[in-house]
Amino acid sequence: xxxxxxxxxxxxxxxxxxxxxxxxTVVVRNRNLRWPIARDLGARIIGSTVRTVERxxxxxxxxxxxGWLIVHLGMSGSLRVLPHAxxxxxxxxxxxxxxxxxxxxxxxxxRFGAVLWKAQDPLAHPLLADLAPEPLSAxxxxxxxxxxxxxxxxxxxxxxxxxHTVVGVGNIYASESLFRAGIHPTTAAGxxxxxxxxxxxxxxxxxxxxxxxxxxxxxxxxxxxxxxPGYFQQNYYAYGRxxxxxxxxxxxxxxxxxxQRATFYCPQCQR
DNA sequence: CGCCAGGCCTGCACGC
DNA sequence: TGCGTGCAGGCCTGGC
Numbered sequence: 001x002x003x004x005x006x007x008x009x010x011x012x013x014x015x016x017x018x019x020x021x022x023x024x025t026v027v028v029r030n031r032n033l034r035w036p037i038a039r040d041l042g043a044r045i046i047g048s049t050v051r052t053v054e055r056x057x058x059x060x061x062x063x064x065x066x067g068w069l070i071v072h073l074g075m076s077g078s079l080r081v082l083p084h085a086x087x088x089x090x091x092x093x094x095x096x097x098x099x100x101x102x103x104x105x106x107x108x109x110x111r112f113g114a115v116l117w118k119a120q121d122p123l124a125h126p127l128l129a130d131l132a133p134e135p136l137s138a139x140x141x142x143x144x145x146x147x148x149x150x151x152x153x154x155x156x157x158x159x160x161x162x163x164h165t166v167v168g169v170g171n172i173y174a175s176e177s178l179f180r181a182g183i184h185p186t187t188a189a190g191x192x193x194x195x196x197x198x199x200x201x202x203x204x205x206x207x208x209x210x211x212x213x214x215x216x217x218x219x220x221x222x223x224x225x226x227x228x229p230g231y232f233q234q235n236y237y238a239y240g241r242x243x244x245x246x247x248x249x250x251x252x253x254x255x256x257x258x259x260q261r262a263t264f265y266c267p268q269c270q271r
Numbered sequence: 272c273g274c275c276a277g278g279c280c281t282g283c284a285c286g287c
Numbered sequence: 288t289g290c291g292t293g294c295a296g297g298c299c300t301g302g303c
Contacts (some may be wrong), residue, residue: 002277002278003278023291032298033298034279034280034298058278058279072278072279072297073278073279074278074279075276075278075279075299076276076277076299076300076301077278091300108299109299109300109301110276110297110298110300110301111298111300112277112278112279112298112299113278125291127279127280140283151291152291152292153291153292154291154293158292158293161278161279163279170277170278171276171277171278172277189301192274231294247299259293259294260294261276261277262275262276
C-alpha cells in the first residue's frame, strides 16, 4: 500500500531514467483504472520530453512537454523502470516508453490507481487543488495543525488522515505517528494542546522521514522486475501488532476500528 | 465460500 | 444556510 514514503522513493527512482528522455510512445493495456486513462493521452505526450518528476501528496507529477502526467498508485500500484521489451504481466496496465529503450511501467492489480493528464499547472487539477500542506514542508507546523483542529470533535486519527489537515498520512503512518507522539487515537482533535500539536507534527515528520530513509537504501534495485521500491521491512510500533507487546512498555497493543479503518495503539503509552 | 485490506472520492442523513 | 460529522458505497484483486 503505497503511502507517501513509497511514492517519494518511486519518484527518486524515476528521476534518473525519465528526466531528459523523449516519450517514444505509450502503451495502454487496460484503461479502466480508478478513472479511465484518456484515449487521447498518447496524442498529447508522444514526442515530448520529460522535464521533471515531482510529487504532491501521493500523486507523482511527470512534467512532459507543456503538460503533466499525474499518476496515483492507489493501494496496490507500482511504477518501475524496465527494458521495454520485458513481457507484460496481467496487471501491467500502462507503459511510458522512452527513447532510452526503457519503459516506466505501471502495475496495479486492484486498479485503484490513476493516470491522468493536465495541461499546464498540475496543482490546478481538481484532485490537487484543495490539498493541505506537505508533511515535510515548513508550512506544516504546530501552528497550522493547532488552528486546523480547533473546535473539532472528530478523533485525531481520522483528522490526520483527512487531506485537508495534512497530506500523505495514510492508515499505517497515522497509527505510527500517534504512537510516537503518545496521543490516543480517539482523542478529540480540538482537545489537543498546542504543545501536543508540536509533538505530533514532529512525530509525523520523523515517522515519514525514517521510512523514506529506509526505502532510499533499496533504490539501487529500482530498475528491474523484482522487488518493488519502498516495500522495505518496517519495524512498526503499533500498526498490525494487535496483542503483541508494546516495544516501549510491554503492554499488549490494542486494535480499534475508526471509520471502518483499523487502528492500533498502546493503552499505556498513548493517552 | 465470505471477509478483509488498502486510498480516496462520492453521496447521504443528521444536528447545530 | 452551510458546515462538520459519521456513515456507507464504490472501485478491485489476492490472501486467508
